[in-house]
Amino acid sequence: MGDIDNINQSMVFFRCNICSFEFQEDPNFMPIKCPQCGSEDTQRA
Secondary structure, eight states, rough: OOOOTSOOTTOOEEEEEEEEEEEEEEEEEOOOTTTTTSSSSSEEE
């Protein structure tokens, strides 16, 4: 079960429009917040 090599298909890359930080997040969770600056101004990378 704990196979880290499996890619989580629900995770998508997002980029913060404020600080340009790129991160992976599940798009089913809304709103998508940047983990670095906390902004909700994010878009799919």
